[in-house]
Amino acid sequence: MDVSTGRLRWLRVPTVIVGCGLVLAACGGSSTSNSNMAPNDKQILRTNSGTEPNSFDPGQQTYDYEGLVGRNVFEPLLKPTTDLKDVTGAAASSYDVSSDGLTYTFHLRQNAKWSDGQPVVAKDWVYGFQRLLDPSLAAGYVDPYFDTEIAGAQNYGNVDPKDTTAVKTFINGLGLSAPDDHTFQIKLATPAGYFKWAVTLWVATPIRKDIVDKKGYSTWASNPTDVIGNGMFKISEETPKDHVTLVPNPNYWGDKPHIQKWINYFISDTNQAFSKYQTGELDVLNVPLASQDAVTNDPKLKAEQHKYPSLNTFWLAMNLQKAPFNNVHVREAVSRAIDRNTLVNQVAKGQYTAVQSFIPKGMNGYTPSLGSVQDYDPAKGKAALQASGLPVSAYDTVKLLTRNTTTNLLLNQYFVNQINTNLGLHWTLDTKDSKTVTGTYLRKGNFQIYGSDGWGADYPDEQDWFDIFTTGGCHGTNWGCPNDKSYDDLVAKGDSALKQSDRQSYYDQAAALMENQYWVAFLYNRTEVDLVKPYVQGISDTGIDEGIYLPGDFHTNTIFIANH
Amino acid sequence: MAVAKGAPARGALLSIRLPRSRGANLALYIARRILWMIPVLLFVITLTFLLMHLAPGSPWDRGGGRQLSATIVQNLNTKYGLDKPLPQQFELYIWNVAHFDFGLSYQYENQTVTHILLESWGPTFTIGVLAFALIVPFGIGIGVIAALRQNTWVDFLAVGFSTFGASVPNFVIGILLIIVFSVEAYHLTGGNVFLPPGGFGLDFHVVLPVIALATLPIAYIARLTRSSTLDVLRQDYVRTAWAKGLRERLVVMRHVLKNSLIPVVTALGPTFAFLITGSVIIETVFAIPGIGRSFVVAVSSRDYPMILATTILYSVLIAVANLIVDLLYTVIDPRVRLS
Numbered sequence: 077m078d079v080s081t082g083r084l085r086w087l088r089v090p091t092v093i094v095g096c097g098l099v100l101a102a103c104g105g106s107s108t109s110n111s112n113m114a115p116n117d118k119q120i121l122r123t124n125s126g127t128e129p130n131s132f133d134p135g136q137q138t139y140d141y142e143g144l145v146g147r148n149v150f151e152p153l154l155k156p157t158t159d160l161k162d163v164t165g166a167a168a169s170s171y172d173v174s175s176d177g178l179t180y181t182f183h184l185r186q187n188a189k190w191s192d193g194q195p196v197v198a199k200d201w202v203y204g205f206q207r208l209l210d211p212s213l214a215a216g217y218v219d220p221y222f223d224t225e226i227a228g229a230q231n232y233g234n235v236d237p238k239d240t241t242a243v244k245t246f247i248n249g250l251g252l253s254a255p256d257d258h259t260f261q262i263k264l265a266t267p268a269g270y271f272k273w274a275v276t277l278w279v280a281t282p283i284r285k286d287i288v289d290k291k292g293y294s295t296w297a298s299n300p301t302d303v304i305g306n307g308m309f310k311i312s313e314e315t316p317k318d319h320v321t322l323v324p325n326p327n328y329w330g331d332k333p334h335i336q337k338w339i340n341y342f343i344s345d346t347n348q349a350f351s352k353y354q355t356g357e358l359d360v361l362n363v364p365l366a367s368q369d370a371v372t373n374d375p376k377l378k379a380e381q382h383k384y385p386s387l388n389t390f391w392l393a394m395n396l397q398k399a400p401f402n403n404v405h406v407r408e409a410v411s412r413a414i415d416r417n418t419l420v421n422q423v424a425k426g427q428y429t430a431v432q433s434f435i436p437k438g439m440n441g442y443t444p445s446l447g448s449v450q451d452y453d454p455a456k457g458k459a460a461l462q463a464s465g466l467p468v469s470a471y472d473t474v475k476l477l478t479r480n481t482t483t484n485l486l487l488n489q490y491f492v493n494q495i496n497t498n499l500g501l502h503w504t505l506d507t508k509d510s511k512t513v514t515g516t517y518l519r520k521g522n523f524q525i526y527g528s529d530g531w532g533a534d535y536p537d538e539q540d541w542f543d544i545f546t547t548g549g550c551h552g553t554n555w556g557c558p559n560d561k562s563y564d565d566l567v568a569k570g571d572s573a574l575k576q577s578d579r580q581s582y583y584d585q586a587a588a589l590m591e592n593q594y595w596v597a598f599l600y601n602r603t604e605v606d607l608v609k610p611y612v613q614g615i616s617d618t619g620i621d622e623g624i625y626l627p628g629d630f631h632t633n634t635i636f637i638a639n640h
Numbered sequence: 641m642a643v644a645k646g647a648p649a650r651g652a653l654l655s656i657r658l659p660r661s662r663g664a665n666l667a668l669y670i671a672r673r674i675l676w677m678i679p680v681l682l683f684v685i686t687l688t689f690l691l692m693h694l695a696p697g698s699p700w701d702r703g704g705g706r707q708l709s710a711t712i713v714q715n716l717n718t719k720y721g722l723d724k725p726l727p728q729q730f731e732l733y734i735w736n737v738a739h740f741d742f743g744l745s746y747q748y749e750n751q752t753v754t755h756i757l758l759e760s761w762g763p764t765f766t767i768g769v770l771a772f773a774l775i776v777p778f779g780i781g782i783g784v785i786a787a788l789r790q791n792t793w794v795d796f797l798a799v800g801f802s803t804f805g806a807s808v809p810n811f812v813i814g815i816l817l818i819i820v821f822s823v824e825a826y827h828l829t830g831g832n833v834f835l836p837p838g839g840f841g842l843d844f845h846v847v848l849p850v851i852a853l854a855t856l857p858i859a860y861i862a863r864l865t866r867s868s869t870l871d872v873l874r875q876d877y878v879r880t881a882w883a884k885g886l887r888e889r890l891v892v893m894r895h896v897l898k899n900s901l902i903p904v905v906t907a908l909g910p911t912f913a914f915l916i917t918g919s920v921i922i923e924t925v926f927a928i929p930g931i932g933r934s935f936v937v938a939v940s941s942r943d944y945p946m947i948l949a950t951t952i953l954y955s956v957l958i959a960v961a962n963l964i965v966d967l968l969y970t971v972i973d974p975r976v977r978l979s
Contacts, residue, residue: 127937131749138708214715216708233711237718295750316759317929317937318840343838343927344937351818351837352927355826479704510703511940512696519701519710532706552709 114611114637119336121612121635122359124349125625128317128342133297134281135208138216144622144629145320145340147278149305153182153201153260154276155630158616160387160536161440163272167196167282167306168260177267177574178227182275184258189327190284191310198254200282205262206247207283212237213294217279220534223543225271227251227263266572269579273535282306308333308633317342334614334636340625359612362624363605365483368425371607382608382627385429387619389436390530391596392476392491393555397521400471401556405464407594409471410525411450412457413498414491420600423490428600434541434587436601438619441538441580446587450598454498461499475506477526479513488527491599518555526555528599533620538583542567545590558595611640670963677959681952685737688951689730692944699746699942720746733948742952743945747938753949756934763840764923764930768915770846771854775911779858780904783865784897787873798862805859810918814852814925821848838927849926857914864907869900898972905968912961916954 113119129142134150137143155166165171168182188196208215209222209229214237222232228249235246251263264271274280284304288296297303300314308330309322322338343349346364353361363371363381371377392410394401401407416430433447461471478488485507492503508517517523531553534540544553546564551557563586570582591598604623608615614634617627628635699722700713708716717723721732736743742753786798822837836845872878873896881895919932927933931950938946969976 128748130747133750136749139702139706211715212719214712214719216712216716218712219709222711233714237715292750298750298755315929316756317933318927341839341927342929344933345838345924345927347815348818348838348925348927351823352839354823355834355837356831357836357839481704484704509697511701511942513703514701514707515698516696518707552707 112613112638113334114639116336118639119334119637121335121338121637122341122357123338123626124341124343124352124358124361125622126342126344126349129320131297132300132303132311133283133294134279135204135213135215135283136294136297137279140622141625143278144625145311145322147307147629148309148322148338148632149303149307149311149325150278150281151305151307152276152278152280154272156273156276156535156618156620158618158631160438160618160620163276166276171272173272177269178264180262180264180271180275182260182262184260185329186258188306188329190304190306191325191327192304193327194284195257196282196306197257198260199257200284201260202252202254203285203288204281204283205252206250207288207293208279209250210243210247211235212240212243215279217277220274220277220540221280223548225264225266225268225274227265230265267574268539268571269573269576270535270537270539270571273537273540276535309338312337331633333633335632338632353607356609359609360626361607363427363607365424365427365486368427368605371605372425377607380607380610382606382615382617384604384617384623384627385436385438385619386602386604386621386623387436387439387533387536388530388602389431389434389598390528390600390602391598392525392527393529393596394525394594395521395523396556396558396595398524400464400466400474401525403464403466404593405460406466406471407597408449408460409457409464409499410495411594411597412453412460414494414597414599415452415498416599417452419487419490423486424600427605428602431598431601433591433598435538435583436533436619439533439536439538439541441583443584443587446584447591447598449592450594457499472501474501474503474524476503477506477508477513477517477523479510480507481510484510484528491527519551521551521555521557523555529555529596530602536620538579539567539571542570542583542586545595554595556595558590558593560589560593563589609640611638613638666967670967673959673963673966677956680959681955682734684951684955685734685948686730688948689733692942692947693726695942697942699944701942703940720744737952742949745938745943745946747941747943747946753945756946757931757949757953760929760931760934762930763928764919764932766840766842767846767849767853767922767928767930768919770850771857771915771918772911774850774854775857775861776908778854779861780865780901782858782862783904784869784892784900786862786866787869787900788892790870795866798866802859802863802866805855806863808855809921810852810856811921811925813855814848814922817848817852818925838925840928840930849922849928852925853915853918853922856918857911860914861904861907861911865900865904868903869896872896872900875899902969902973905965905972908968909958909962909965913958916957 123144125141125144127141129137129145130139131137131142132145132149134146137146151167153166153168154163154171157164167185167188169185170183172181173179184196184198184201190196205221207213208218209226209232211232218232222229228246228251231246235242237243253261255261287304291302300311300320303311305325308325308328310325312321312323314320319339319341322340324332324336341358343352346367349358349361350367352358371381394407394410396402416432420426420428420430431447432450435442476488476492478484485505488505492505495501495503518526531541531544543549545558546567547559550559566582566586566589570579570586573579573582604627606623606627608627612635614636615628616631616634617623618630621627621629698713700708700716721729733743745751745753745756748756782798782801786795789795818837821835825834835847839845878891878895881891919930920935921932922928923930923933924936931953934946935950937943938950
């Protein structure tokens with residue numbers, strides 16, 4: 077986006093045309109398949125998110141299994157286009173950015189209504205954002221808004237949540253305002269070219285103050301059917317620990333979804349979910365690595381596979397604060413010793429693709445030339461160990477920290493075998509209860525090397541990725557704590573540069589720095605593999621969907637059930 | 641309670657006659673037993689509280705994937721009082737429990753634990769009662785028939801079943817039932833005849849979980865009934881009953897069964913415990929939204945208030961079940977006196 081042009085308005089008509097051009101399955105599909113579409117009483121979609129949302133209050137939601145329902149019951153200001161190249165209007169029909177890149181003005185839709193029929197106005201947005209940033213609410217997914225950008229929010233971590241006056245002062249000092257009923261303005265502390273993406277997250281929504289006041293600040297959404305949202309769907313019923321049912325919101329401003337009843341189950345047991353899919357009680361199911369063979373070997377299931385790329389990258393995290401991984405040569409040896417192709421073809425049964433760099437293909441800013449320094453090359457690995465100047469005993473018996481889940485054990489055993497075979501070392505696994513790994517080892521920096529760590533895009537802007545390896549992310553988003561000042565500077569410049577081309581060049585330098593320094597050994601990208609019943613059509617998936625639950629969950633209005 | 645040794649065996653055949661002070665005795669006995677539950681519960685709470693906080697892992701960390709940032713973890717700790725010293729947290733918890741306030745769940749933000757338990761007890765109770773309704777007649781029936789037809793094929797079949805049922809874990813039985821009666825049945829009949837693999841509803845949904853949950857207790861009760869019935873069958877009074885020329889039904893129902901069931905009733909108490917521990921697994925395998933599944937979720941997500949409240953609930957249930965069994969003794973065996 078070129079902010080120097082000043083006002084940038086989203087033209088709805090071209091957007092729709094571009095949308096159709098790219099989403100052949102969706103737009104082309106619906107025109108040819110209208111006759112194929114099942115009647116309304118058959119428009120029932122059954123999915124499984126594995127876990128019940130911790131809350132139905134978007135401000136208190138954090139995880140992917142919450143986002144699936146969250147982003148369909150509430151609508152954020154903007155949403156990503158299906159090709160993920162840019163954003164398009166959602167609850168805001170358009171937005172402008174001031175020439176200094178500091179003021180974002182969102183033009184809200186005049187006809188937007190809450191699911192109870194009341195109009196959505198700008199003060200609902202101000203309240204929603206203020207509440208999200210209230211430290212006493214302790215919202216889990218608030219980082220994108222205080223880390224960097226909204227004016228006044230930088231103090232988030234310094235406010236004592238129990239000090240009500242301090243909290244009030246903090247909230248009122250945030251750069252959020254409502255000049256009129258249909259204009260919502262956000263002031264930023266520093267320019268942030270990625271801010272348009274941050275407001276696509278489902279947690280940043282309007283909230284009805286009258287309802288919160290009546291039902292309780294943090295408890296207003298405890299009864300799911302009381303939730304009044306501005307999204308395409310609304311919650312019609314919930315059976316706790318079992319399922320939630322969504323139906324179209326009759327007051328939604330835009331195109332109504334084809335699906336008339338969307339039942340999302342909370343089945344945690346993968347065998348149970350697989351049985352339900354096979355007996356026709358689930359329409360969409362993720363295929364875990366352990367079940368891939370069963371699917372591949374069954375012609376019917378194999379035909380129902382729906383594979384698509386997802387924006388994520390996985391790596392081995394090495395602790396740069398401790399020997400032997402404070403030595404760059406040892407880190408290089410690790411990266412050189414692992415054959416990614418065998419990993420993806422044999423161990424991962426085709427569910428992964430090999431990578432040697434940070435930003436995955438499909439992300440804005442993906443630079444194919446990066447990462448070759450991390451290529452598999454055992455000879456160079458051995459040479460690197462020689463160059464380290466360390467005695468063999470310093471790196472011979474490293475323990476690789478692993479969670480005790482099937483997939484982690486499978487992968488990490490492979491990595492250790494590769495290192496032992498290709499470098500002639502004697503590494504072992506340090507297997508720990510999955511739940512204790514984060515608190516006891518990672519957060520405290522109490523490990524040598526850990527796998528697989530990774531990142532999945534919140535939104536397809538590189539800021540979301542490069543920020544995690546900054547010094548501020550030490551023991552929070554990055555476990556190895558490289559704590560490199562020059563990297564921090566490059567990322568800060570990339571985050572705040574006004575021109576996209578400048579941003580890109582800073583990020584590319586940062587990427588080269590971390591890859592050349594082998595902060596981590598990049599290994600693989602995970603492809604989403606789902607089973608989808610053939611009658612579920614009109615799916616337009618993107619690389620940032622909650623794909624393991626429902627591909628195309630950003631564009632549920634195009635999904636429909638065909639006659640069957 | 642004590643069984644008066646050497647009391648005349650025929651006492652068992654007499655109708656129960658209550659001494660005058662029996663009612664008052666009973667009330668006193670029950671009151672005392674209930675009072676005794678308080679120190680037991682305190683002990684359970686203390687132990688659970690300590691173990692829970694000793695276990696590594698935090699309610700805000702996840703078993704993989706993205707983790708919350710340090711700032712947010714700190715705010716959550718403040719919000720839920722986890723920043724206070726442990727003894728103070730414990731004191732506060734005991735104080736709240738004394739007022740029947742079990743706190744807010746960490747996993748399901750802003751829902752009270754009481755609310756979660758109340759909304760999940762229905763499925764657990766239904767499955768448990770149905771399983772119990774199978775356990776008593778089938779367990780006792782199989783045991784008695786096996787004993788009466790000892791060393792015939794009926795007996796071998798019953799013993800074989802009991803051995804199988806007692807040795808195969810119920811999650812294996814559950815998964816087997818799902819594969820055979822849901823998935824394979826669906827494939828073989830083209831989707832016309834099959835049982836639902838999971839979920840909860842007052843219809844065919846309960847069939848598989850109830851069978852999976854009841855198998856182990858049925859096997860256990862059947863073995864117990866069989867051996868105790870064999871014992872009783874060798875007693876003199878049974879021989880006398882046969883000698884008097886009584887019909888088989890009368891001998892079995894009045895003379896054998898009444899005496900052979902005393903150890904079985906004792907075992908019904910632990911059967912409750914079976915049902916509770918079993919429900920934890922069965923509800924996970926069959927995706928039933930009950931207390932057992934909530935408990936599993938709570939343990940894996942370190943939802944401290946939920947773990948504590950569920951443990952308290954289980955302790956109370958087992959204590960009450962044992963009390964009921966002890967009271968039942970007096971009905972079955974008048975030699976038993978409550979003291």
